[in-house]
Amino acid sequence: MPSLTLDEARERAAQLTEVAYAVDLDLTDAETFGSRTLVRFRSASSQTFLELTGAVEIEVRVNGAAADATYDGSRIRLNHLATDGVNEVEVDARLPYVTDGDGMHRTVDPADGEAYVGAYLGMDIAHKVYACFDQNDLKASFDVTVVADPTWTVLANGRTVEQDAGRWRFATTPPIPPALLVVAAGPWASVRWEHAGLDFAWHARASLATELARDAEELKAVTVGCFDHYAEIFAEPYPFDSYDQAFVPGLNWGAQEMPGCVTYRDEMLPRGAVPEDLRLLRTAVIAHEMAHMWFGDLVTMTWWEDTWLQESFADYLGYRVAADGAGTPGALVGHEARGKPAAYDADERRSTHPVAPDPEDVPDVDAAMTIFDSISYAKGNSVLRQLATWLGDDAFLAGVNAYLTRHRFGNATLADFVAALDEASDRDVHAWVEVWLRRTGFDTLRVERDGDVPVVHRDGVRPHRIRVTAYDDQWVETGTAFVDVADDPVPLPELSGRFVVPNSHGETFARIVLDPATAAAAATGLCRIDDELVRGVLWTMYVDQVHTRALDAATFVELVAQHLPGERSVTLVSAVLERTLDRVLPLRLPAAAVPGALGELAGACGTGLLHATTPERALAFAAGVAATSSDAGSLREWLDAGAAGTLPLTPTLRWAVVRRLAELGAADADLVEAERSRDPGTDADLGAAAALAARPTPEAKAGAWAVAADPTVGNRLFRATLGGLWVAGQAELLAPYVERYLREGARWAARGQAFAQQVGHARPTIELTDGQVALLDEVLAGEVPTVLRRAWEDWRDDLG
Template sequence: MGKVYYLSKNVGLGLLVLAASALATIIALSIAYDKAKNRGKPGDGATDSTSTPTPATTPFTSKDPWDHYRLPDSLIPVSYNVTLWPRLVPNIDGLYIFTGHSGVVFRCEKETDLILIHSNKLNLTTINGHHAKLSGLGEATAPAIQKSWLVVKTEYLVLQLRSRLTVGASYVLYVEFQGELADDLEGFYRSEYVDDGVKRVVATSQMQATYARKTFPCFDEPAMKAIFNIIIYHSQDTVALSNGREIGTKDTIIDGMAVRVTTFEPTEKMSTYVLAFIVTDFVSTQSNQHNNLLIRIWARRKAIEKNQGEYALNVTGPILQFYERYYNATYPLSKSDQIALPDFNAGAMENWGLITYRETALLYDPILSSTGNKERVTTVIAHELAHMWFGNLVTMRWWNDLWLNEGFASYVEYLGADHAEPTWNIKDQIVLYDVHKVFAVDALASSHPLSRREEEVNDPSQISEMFNTISYSKGAAVLRMLSEFLSEPVFAKGLSSYLNTFAFGNTVYTDLWDHLQQAVEKTPGMHIPHTVHDIMHRWTLQMGFPVVTINTRTGSITQKHFLLDPDSVVDRPSQFNYTWFVPIKWMKTGVEQQQYWLLKKTDTNTEMRASGGEWVVANTNVSGYFRVNYDTDNWDRLISLLNTNHQSLSIINRAQIIDDAFNLARAKIINTTLALRTTKYLSKERDYTPWESALRSLDYYILMFDRTEVYGALQAYFKKQIQPLFEHFKTITENWTKVPTGHTDQYSQINAIGVACSVGVPGCRELIKSWFKQWMENPHHNPIHPNLKTTVYCNAIAFGGVEEWDFAWRMLQNATLASEVTRLRSALACTKAPWLLNRYLEYTLDPTKIRKQDATSTIQYISRNVVGMPLAWNFFRAKWSFIYEQYGKGSFSFSNLVSGITTRFSTEFELQELRKFKEDNLDGGFGSATLALEQAIEKTTANIKWVTENKANVMKWFTEEST
């Protein structure tokens, strides 16, 4: 699945740089494609075949098979026949429903008189007094059903048989059902949009992770793979889509209604979570230039007519071809459909053969979209297509190894996108958007290992919680490190062997290590100090990462578990004693050296000694997942180098030095002044990556001090450093009339304008206001370049009043391009007027104003505003019951909401409020935000200590350096 709230870079960057102002700002540190799903709270208890679900009144104890969340291994599905009929008009009760029936063929592996199959929120038809009908296949005779009932807590349909099933025999379980096409964005649900004033309804689906059971009874676990035969009934003015290619349609009349019946080819053997069903009036643009493979991009008719699907169509074929070569495995399906949905909670979902996307992740308007929008489309498509092999063809056995799917796709998306757009140099951006991002989470005492024990991941909320930054971004970082020290050819050779060996099956992560080790052993001259298993277990089975300290006076090298708060207590034991096998690529005075392995806590490498003017940089291009510290002399030499000849260091390593220094200072490993000194050279820096790294590092200072007297001195320093960059872009764009040529230069221009306006660089605010005023005077002609819209909108609304806010709100309501809606939605949170922000918060409760998929991110935008933060926190607590009910079982959307609202917390009073909130709501729990809440408390505690210890020194330094 793609990362939820994966904002366009244009939105993310524009909002990031505006964090440098006391106005309003929203950082999107995640490009994060982040995954989110909403779930209602499941009740306890069970029902018989005639009663309705009733919550249990006695304490729950796990004693019967249906009390466990994991399926027993007695039955294995072989194939399903599923027929669905979604109604796109409401019934007499105002509900949108779907009806259907399914037959699952399963084989008995172990003798049993019990059938457990997942079913949730479905009304099952009674057949001969029971919920289902059981038949034998071949010579098998099906036992009679003694009784059947539904278990709400564990989401099972249970059939108690009068006698046992026969081992080796096959049976068919037939069920008829009805469900609601709700707007809850999970299972089989409805999405709505307005076209020429007419409401249109789409029936669509989101099965990951545990929502297929809401559509039809099924064995809803990733290892329970089967073949699916799908038939969909739908109105004749719509089209039906599913995983397989449509192989037949016929029109008929049922109960006086004209209906079309679409039959699809049988799927490959696959997991339930990658199933997809869609009925819509959308149209497509298509191609079959890629080995005669049918590739289609589906969207609203007007979007296709405006060519918004053409870019996605153009990059899909080349990315698929790249992966076929990279994996050495042919794309196994007959078609590749991709569809842009108006309502979709995740960034995208890798349904096999029918990938679903948010509109912002698939549609690109050649005139109205920004460079960031274009990059987002490319990288999300590359991420989802990577899953067609890694995740869909070969699937993790259970959700505790989710990182294997998502971490891998998050890594190779950069390779696929780089193939599609080789001039972007996008592979380097993994450092900013995954490695540095996940460092911030994995440096907490409340982090967790990549691969958790199976018993730690059981119920749906625990499964949802696995869709987090650790699984995606740390997974990507450690796999990139593995590829780096093995070399890309050896890594790809092992992957190909793994994929071809386990095609259509399930694995655990050690299976991948087996095949990579085989590739190592088959490569002449290849040597690593330990097996792939031994090296990688230390990175996947223990949380966190090391800080490697190099003393260039003595050559001494040490490693230590890096914790952002050195006083925090780690209560998760590690069999490896928090020691890693660390591959260190390094250079001395600009010359690359042979890779060195740090295999224990302390070692010595005399070649790392430096004398005179020599300097050492380790972890070149951040190829390893660790931070680096040096002795004071080497830090001084590196800072001097930045000030005198910064281009002698690579762009990535300039960014790394800044990011490492600021985080080492927060962890009290070096002093804060040293970290701040790494930014003094920035007045001479023109490249995007180091500036972006610095802005993210300094953003912490803004969050900690923008309500204190320190902020004035900080702004003055920012102004001094950013003005040369602002003037540089003013010159090369001929007074803002041209677009910079380079891909990342366009992002750097956004940073230059955003920060310059926020700190009062002369001419910047006047420029912003004039552009926005021109648009207000002629709403049908927007003079602002798409790259700059996020920055301009946010600043103009922050500097303006209700007139600017209301204008932007009208433009949002009239916008037809999803990325433009996102830009405006984020910018509306930039106002400094509390009553406008409170009004906007109320809008998030009304799906006719803010789509349900966008509610939690909108609250986060408001909380990033220094004025909006206390308003959002009060709103969050006041509306807690509603918010939890709507989003509490989601993954990223809900956990990000908790971490986002509390990101500025840095006072004892705020800590007490946070603890009280936790205490007041313990009974109901916190769903998929449970870990996020613990981390918020941990981070707030650390923030209080850091501010207390550093405020005076920071104030002094900024005051001295800004003059």
């Protein structure tokens, strides 16, 4: 299908006004669904087009008559429109369900056989569900009706105003973008309450009712805490009539900000004990999606170059409000240890782009998909945090509120936001925007010594306001200074003779370089620092050094082995292990050295598990052991006992053990199937797929490939299968599949943008040979879909 271009969007936005939709969906059939759309609008031209993709049946009527319209499978060309009144176009169609999370996704829960249907929309997806003008700056009101199994609960953007015999009708929405319509239908387990005069609820699959009940009070408290905090900092009230939140199966994103009804991937409601780092992340995501009710839903970007006006703000506010509203300041450590390293990596690849690019740099929606990345999220978050620090919080919030009020229920651009900030501050916001938002890359903040006096230097062009924290030789904090760093070096005589960490709480986005004395001390004393945020900043410094090859990968693994057992933050334990296993070992360590490195990591995690003082830390270290240990006997003992020592195995951890046993050749198909049968469900199906793919036999690899290459494979099963396929130490066995992945990936990616992302994420995580790298270069020289090309070019850059 053609990708909507910037020129087409601008032309259509100039032509159409007063758009409104009535959408009627029929979900009673298991093969296809009915979609009837009545769209009303005024047009300055007699011609335009609606998008609708993949209709298997279609009828179109324009202003009450059979349409003078053509349909090519993705667009309905409308002719002879009225230019002096309101047009009414009615489209009746039947459309297929999808299994890839892009459209009307249908899932059957393997735990109980119950079906769930969700309209998972977003950029360039709405037209897979209903006929529409699919662009942000044609916001419209929606009247939605759904026919479904009368035993189900159906959710949508507005509150339910009528429900009778399997038919739900929802309140008319205020103006929202077409991409943000949502429907989620099935036999949901629900927790409901009222707050601030509104109906609130959390929903999950019926098979997760126990888990929803387990977390209900926490989820309610986080929701209410964030909601009340936004009411304090925003002048604009919450703009919708209710607030549902649902854990749904098959969602491609971590969550989506649909007005009045937020969806979350249901992995965020795990069975068994909830890992502490997931709990903190979940809180930040709840706050993030709620921020979108204002940034993205109330005020929407005009075109996709201003993705940052939504995602950077939601990411920044998510961590801020998780701390200030929900009372979980530890969530910010996840941004420092996971988000920022990914953003630094992204900002040094050929695909980097300004936080706020020019609209012409995003010529169509396929290109737009490639900037939903670490630049628009984590770097943009960091940049906004620096902006608030640099301007002062009062001026920052004054500008934010002026922007939201001025453009409520409309569309806006970077210029609109800058104008609001400029009015609220006497600082030169335009100059700040030019160096921070319009340029790629980042500065370096270095500490040197003038005798005993630390001096902070900036290599770059951006103004920074940062905190510098000082320590004695036992790594006890002895002082802090906030400093502005620009062209001139900044001496800190008040911190003379002490170790110092610049940007110690991550107030800016910059590489840091410690002075030699502090660097040497940090390498031996890292785990003694009390403040977990400072430790997070230093861990990020080390992973950045490995990425740039300033630090040898083997030395980094030694550093991890030395300090990880003493790490008190579960988030840092998990983040450092993920980075080491996902990027350091496959990208920076020779394959021959990987087994030894895994042994070091397994030993460190085993020590951490032995001395863990909380169940949360024990769970994090046990997960590390399960991912790295080569002691099949001990892992089998865990499986047989259902516990790692005194720590019960959660379903996720249990499947991690099974997968590692499979990688080691110590779990055959019978064992995997027995595990699947003992506790059926989504966890079991995906865990079994990964474990079966991980076995070191030609038959296992061939079977896994057949699953992944099925053109109807679901998004979750695809990722689980290829995630299990690539195992360090199986390079010879996997060589044919590296080539097949590169040869066949572009065809898989043709399913759509989100599946193309899945294909890119499922790349081989093993060391490539020179010949395989050459094949990657050859493939990239040919035709590759835009979204997959971005992922593969990033991979190529990381390979060096």
